[in-house]
Every structure is written in C-alpha cells, then in structure tokens.
Amino acid sequence: MTLLDFARGPGMQWSLIILIVGILWRVVGTLLLSAEKDYSQARQGGTGPGIRAVFRRFWPHPEFVKPTLFHMVGGYTLHIGLFVVIFLFAPHILWFADLLGLPVWANLPNNIIMLAGALTAASLVAFVLRRMTHPVMRRISGFDDYASNIVTLLPVVTGMLAFAHTPIARYETLLALHLLSVELLFVWIPLSKLAHALFFIPSRYQLGAAFGRRGVKV
Amino acid sequence: MTSKKRQDMTIGEALRANGVSRRGFLKFCAATASLMALPPGAATAIAAALEKAKRPSVIWLSFQECTGCTESLTRSHSPSIEGLIFDAISLDYHHTLQAAAGHGAEAAREEAMKEHHGKYILVVDGSIPMKDDGVYSTIAGMTNLAMLKEAAAGAAAIVAVGTCAAYGGLPAADPNPTGAVAVSEIIKDKPIINVSGCPPIPVVITGVLAQFLTFGLPELDDLGRPKAFYGQNIHDRCYRRPFYERGQFAETFDDEGAKKGWCLYKLGCKGPITYNACATTKWNEGTSFPIQSGHGCIGCSEPDFWDMGGFYKALSQGKLGSAEGLAAAAGIGAAIGIGSALLGSSGQKAAKAEIKAKLDKDMEATK
Known part of the structure; x- marks a missing residue:
C-alpha cells in the first residue's frame, strides 16, 4: 500500500470516524447539559435576541472596530478564503459530493482558488506571527492556539504545493501529504479550539437569549 | 538474405537484410534519441552502437498475462522499423510468436539459456503466482516461479514488460486470489527494468531495448522504470x-x-x-x-x-468503501455525548448538594 493509497483509504476513513465521533460527543454532550433554571421574570422573549446575536456578532461593536481591525480583516480573509478553497475547488466538490451523496455544484477557476489559498495561508501565518510577537497575545496564547493555526495552515500549503505540481516531490507524494494533513485537521477539530466551528452559533444564540431575557439590548 | 548466419549478424546487418534503408535506420535512431530527450547528436551514437551490436538473445517468458503486451508490440507497429528491431534481435523463445510448440519450444528455451548464459536478455510479461506453491500458472509442467528463477539465473538483465510483470497488475488486484507478485519481488540479484503499462507503448518497449543496447542500463525512477520514458507526468x-x-x-x-x-x-x-x-x-x-x-x-x-477506487471515480474522491463505519461513528459519538451529558448532570447535582450541605452547616454554626 502506497502512502497515497493509505491517505485516500484507511487514513481518510479513520479520520472521518474520529471527526464524527468527536463532533457528536461534543455537540450532544454540551447541548444536553442541564442549564441553571432562571427564576427571574423575563423582560422579553429570548428567541429574537438570540437569533439577532448570532448575526450581530459577525461585526464588533463600533467601539471595538479599531482595536480589533487586524483580527477582523485577517479573520474574514481567512474564513472567506477557506470557504472558497474548500467548497468551490472542483476536486474538493467531488470529494464532498461523493461522501455526502450530493449532486456536484459549480466550481471556480483554479487561478481564483490559488489566490484564495494564498490569502488564507498569508492570514494564518500573520496570526501565528502576531501571537508570537504581540505582548498581550503572546501571554494569552497556549499550545491549542498555535497548534490550531498550524493544523489549519498545513492543508492549505500542501494543497497549493500539490496543485502546482511543485518539483520538491512527486505529485502523488504531495497529494498524499495534503490528504494526511486534512486528516490531521479532521482529528484535531473536535479536540481543540477549532471546535468553535460547531459552537459559535449555539453559544451566540444562548448568550443573546440570556441577555434578551434580562432586557439587555442585543 | 546474406550468406552470414542470422544469429551472427549485427543489428545493422540484420536490418539491411530486411530491406531497411540507411535513411530509415537513422530516422529510427533520431526518433529514439528524441524520445529519450537526448540531444540530436546522440542519434549518431545510437546508430553507431546499434549498427555494431550483436543481435542479443532474448528469452520472452509469458506468465499470468493476457498477451496484450505482445499484441501491443506486434500489431500496432508492424511492419515498422520498431518491429524490425525486434526482428533484429534473436528472439529465441516467445510462446505466441514462435513456430515451435510443446517439447520443441521448451528445448529452444533451454538451448538459448545454455548457449548465451550470462548474456541474454530475459523479457517477462505477466505476474507470478506464489500461492499454493505457484500451481495456478504452469508451463510444460513447470511453475512460473521455477521457470523465472531458472531463466533469471543466466540473464544479463531482465525487462519486466507490462504492469503485471512490473507490479503484479490485474492478477494481483484485491483480493489477489493467486498470490500474484512482480518479478522484482522474486529476483533480487539481477538488474530489472520495469516497462509498465497495460499494455506498454510499443515504441517504449523497443526504445528501452535500443537504449539498453546503446548505453547499457538506463536511469530508472523509484519504481524501476526508465526515466527517459516514464519521467513525465x-x-x-x-x-x-x-x-x-x-x-x-x-x-x-x-x-x-x-x-x-x-x-x-x-x-x-x-x-x-x-x-x-x-x-x-x-x-x-x-x-x-x-x-x-x-x-x-x-x-x-x-x-x-x-x-485505485474505480476508473470513473475522480482522484480526489476517497476510497471509503461502505458508509457503515461512518454511520456507526455517528451512533457512537451520540452515545458518548449523551453519556458525558448525564455524567455532567450528576456531577452538577452532586456539587449542588455538597454546596447546600456546606451552607446548611455554616448556618447551623452561626445560629
């Protein structure tokens, strides 16, 4: 069995199994935790503010725009770039369609994908460098933060190297490394801060709903 | 035909005897040089080397195969110069192409092996079954394994033609019922050139032989294939x-x-x-x-x-097999989630009871 065969077969299968077990464990486990009962009288329903909070928090309060500009620009570049690369690159679309039994959707030209990949990689590198150099960021960053950045960066970089048929290794080796780095990401997602992808919507909703009940403007 | 015995002719003499012009021969040499990405001057070197080279004895063994490699070579290019190059080698044993059959055919192989011991080129197409002592493919009562070992012992070099001989190919496909293996998994002490493909390109087969006769063993990639022909994606x-x-x-x-x-x-x-x-x-x-x-x-x-997961399945699509494993994973994940939530809840209750007891105790103490 070659490295590519392993990455396409058992490696992919086991990493997906770990991803699914991990996601369901964390999501089901968190959602079923019993919340403290709120005995105060609600000033308004929580549903509306909860939903509003989910969307409102895509952009910071005006007071915080300037201090968080680096994170806002970098964060949006990273997330939009990842979305484009993951969901609009033809080989990735085929992977999702095959896994989920979905019809194939339209893809973007590869030069746009490469541009998105480069911006994504650049923003991830910038985040790592900022963590290492900013006095406050350095103090509040732990292993999980650095590891999550790097584990996200690896599939982007290896994917671009493979796509470009970079002559540092044979294409199938680069493709295998790309798949293995994706598999590492799958395993890492439920165990790390990358699980924010699962929790950011319910946690925003929960906080917005709690604030709403107490009459706080969301 | 000249008065010289056929097996004593050089390749150049044999080609001329077959009516191939000097111009045609040089064209072939130039094409071979071009195929190998060599500079134009190398065509002359190839021509000179081939001109003088003695027709090497070639023993072609066909094992677990479909004859596609031979079909590819003989049908698509005959009667081209590449075909005549094959005519110019001394093909002393080949199931499909030789006139002799039965004991006569095997006697020809044994004679060629004895006469050209240490000098002949052994060409193999087809994989070799290893399971149950190799009984799944025999020739004249001899297993492929035994015949390969016997023939390889006196060979100058081995050319594994086709993906079956080079890597096991179709016979070795999962679940590989005959335990089929490649030549290189059995023979370890001889130079082996893999000319893979199902079938290989005819001009690549002849090109590899021309390269071997001209320059000796070619530069190989990590899968044992000549880089001149398999270096490009x-x-x-x-x-x-x-x-x-x-x-x-x-x-x-x-x-x-x-x-x-x-x-x-x-x-x-x-x-x-x-x-x-x-x-x-x-x-x-x-x-x-x-x-x-x-x-x-x-x-x-x-x-x-x-x-590789199916000819019509895109390369980026995984080889995931059935979805049962993933469905089971979902069930296991949900069960662990419910379990951890229950554990969390009972922990919360226990903590609450502990705090309440402590508060009650403090209250009692202050009374």
Missing part, C-alpha cells in the same frame, strides 16, 4: 491541461464539455498521478492516446492501478 503533458486550470470539466462522456474537449478529471482521469509517455509519443504510430480519444487515463502504468 501525463497531467503535465496533457493538451487538456488548460481546461483543468480554467475549471472547465466534462461532467459526462457526451455533454457539451466532452464535445469541447474539456478536462476529464471529474470522469476519473488518473493523469495527475500517472507517469508514462502516452501524451507525448501517443499510440498507433503517434495517432492518439486515451485522453485524446475522450476517455480519462486509468493510470495503467502505476502499481495497483486496478485498486
């Missing part, structure tokens, strides 16, 4: 590559994309992981190659190409 040389870059793909074999000649990646083309000369030398005397004819590359020159 099909995807890199594919004329449809610009459509891949633009993201224009044929979705079915008869849609607009297919008619416009767009990239066949989505239809399972394995060009990006396949190394062969198809996109450059092409087939049928340079007429076309599979991708040009509208079908994706199946990666036939690569090990285990039969088990």
